[in-house]
Amino acid sequence: MAVFKPENVEDFYEIGEVLGSGHFGQVRQVRERTSGKFWAGKFLKIRKVACSRLGLDRSSVEREVEILQAVQHPNIVALKDVFESRAEVVLILELVSGGELFDFIAEKENLLETEAIEFMKQILEGLRFIHCKNIAHFDLKPENIMLSDKVSKPPNIKLIDFGLAHMFHPGEEYKSTSGTPQYIAPEVISCQPLSTAADMWSIGVITYILLSGLSPFQGDTDEETLGNVIAMKYEFNEHYFSLTSPMAKDFIQKLLMKNPEDRMTAEECLLHPWIKPITPKQAAKRNRSSINMKNFKKFNARRKWKMSYNMVSVCNRLVNLRLLCKDTSSPDPLQRQCESDVEDTESKPASLLRRRLSSSS
Ligand code: ATP
Numbered sequence: 001m002a003v004f005k006p007e008n009v010e011d012f013y014e015i016g017e018v019l020g021s022g023h024f025g026q027v028r029q030v031r032e033r034t035s036g037k038f039w040a041g042k043f044l045k046i047r048k049v050a051c052s053r054l055g056l057d058r059s060s061v062e063r064e065v066e067i068l069q070a071v072q073h074p075n076i077v078a079l080k081d082v083f084e085s086r087a088e089v090v091l092i093l094e095l096v097s098g099g100e101l102f103d104f105i106a107e108k109e110n111l112l113e114t115e116a117i118e119f120m121k122q123i124l125e126g127l128r129f130i131h132c133k134n135i136a137h138f139d140l141k142p143e144n145i146m147l148s149d150k151v152s153k154p155p156n157i158k159l160i161d162f163g164l165a166h167m168f169h170p171g172e173e174y175k176s177t178s179g180t181p182q183y184i185a186p187e188v189i190s191c192q193p194l195s196t197a198a199d200m201w202s203i204g205v206i207t208y209i210l211l212s213g214l215s216p217f218q219g220d221t222d223e224e225t226l227g228n229v230i231a232m233k234y235e236f237n238e239h240y241f242s243l244t245s246p247m248a249k250d251f252i253q254k255l256l257m258k259n260p261e262d263r264m265t266a267e268e269c270l271l272h273p274w275i276k277p278i279t280p281k282q283a284a285k286r287n288r289s290s291i292n293m294k295n296f297k298k299f300n301a302r303r304k305w306k307m308s309y310n311m312v313s314v315c316n317r318l319v320n321l322r323l324l325c326k327d328t329s330s331p332d333p334l335q336r337q338c339e340s341d342v343e344d345t346e347s348k349p350a351s352l353l354r355r356r357l358s359s360s361s
Contacts, residue, residue, distance in 0.1 A: 002065040004084035012083075013041060013092065022163070024056045025088070029095065039080060042091040060163075061089045067135055067165045068093075075126030077146075077160045096158045098147025104155065105210070105291075106300040113245055113289040116210055117275055122157035123203065124275070128266035130165075131196040138176065138194070139164040140202035141183045142209075142303065168195070181225040182215050186258055189226050197260035203269070204255025211248055212240040213295025216256070232258055245289035247274040247282060 009015075009030075016029040019040055030041040045055035068079035068091070081092040098104065101119060105111060123145060130137065137144075139161055148156040164178050173193045185201035187194060208216045216234035219225040228234070234256065236249050251274040257263045269275060277283040 002062065002069060002082055004065075004082045004089065006084060008085070009041065009083040009090045009092075012081075013039070015041065022161070024163075027093075030092065038095045040093045040095045042093055044089045044091070046087055046089055048087060055087075058089070063167075064162050064165065065091065067162050067167055070133055070167065071130050071135060071162070073126055073129040075122050075157050075159060076130065077158050093160075094148075094158070096146045096148055096160060098149045098152070098155060100142060101145045101147055101155075101157060102142040102210075102300050102303070104147055106297050108293065110293050111291045113211070113248060113274075113286045113291065116291055117286065118154055119157060120203075120207065120210075121270065121275060123159065123206075124266045124269050126157065126159045127196075127199055127203070128270065131199070131266050134168040134196070135165055136168070136194065136196040137162065137165050137199050138188075139179060140199055140206065141180050142206065142300075143307070145206070166194075181222045181229075182218055184226070184229060185260070186229050186232070187260055189230055195260055197263045197265070200255050200263045200265065200269070201260075203266075204252050204263075207248070207255070208234075208252050209299060210296070211244050211252075211291050212237075213292050213297070213299040214240050215299065232256070240292055240295055243290050243292055245274070245285045247272075247277075247285060248289065250274065 012034075013030040013032055016031060016038075018026050018028050020027045022042075025043040025045050027040050027042045030039050031037070032039060044061055046058050046061065047055035065079065065082055068077075072078060077096055078094040079091060080094065083090040083092070105116075105119075127137070137159065140159075144159060144161045146158050146160055148158050164176070166174055166176070168174060175191055175193055177188060177191060179188055183202040183205050185194075185198040188198055205216055208214070214237070217225050217228040219228050236244070236252075241249065251264075251269070251272050254264045254272070255269070264272065273279075273282045274286065277286065
């Protein structure tokens, strides 16, 4: 059982700039007072009353902590410490300062498949490790694949955000409908029992996007996207995949399988000839293929735009919610308790949105 320290985090760390925001709080750079070393502090709002839609259950933070403690690996963000106050839990994490992998790639002029494969290998190594421990991430998407720093050569991948991760116990049946529509596996949408194979579906989607700059199931709305996933409606349009090797397409096809049991595991992916060529001919093919950089840059620019748009609409919802609360002349006691949650969240609008299927595609 993880130790949540009751001390004030600020006695040990100076709180610095905001690095990012999630649905339940902010991540800030923090500086350890004794060593001067920089870390990332993930500040998570804890739900105070059962009726509140704001904040997280303490038990789900306990799960995230328990999982992070179990997954120490070079490609997984490390957890150093946990502090707890009345309304907040702060996770002190390894500082991942290289930005998102997709942003790093989008700055390049071109990228050979062999170079993209080096990144894929690290992602798969991290996944193989957690899957061996019967842990699934369940929220794999570009925002959660980062680089440890801007100087390491080769760049070092770190998987972050284990907020939806789950540790399977023997014989356990686990269902969840959380995730992000573009990357979500069909069994999540159809409320089937889940396994680590759901992560492998997301890897198929991420690889598809990385090579073509197209999102395979993306519709105009979340509903349409989810419908496309269920219908397995995707293709390799030659216009976008003209630079892609047949081995890469085979790799993706073996991940985008409707039946989770038919999908490659992380271990099998690492042995697929696209990742680990057996013959010199296979190796040469990868060197002649490259990613569709022009379209990838477009995809990434749209993705970033959507992320900032989502943030603005969350802020607008907060303003509306506060106006609504002020209009209520005599709220019942339960409602008042919920309102006090709203006040607490004032400076952290991102924590207002709950993670759900339709929240962040
Ligand atoms: P979401 O609700 O979107 O899943 P979350 O509340 O679980 O998010 P994270 O995804 O873990 O929070 O973090 C939010 C953002 O903060 C990330 O997208 C990233 O930009 C930044 N971030 C998270 N962890 C770190 C870290 N260890 N080092 C640097 N930045 C980080």
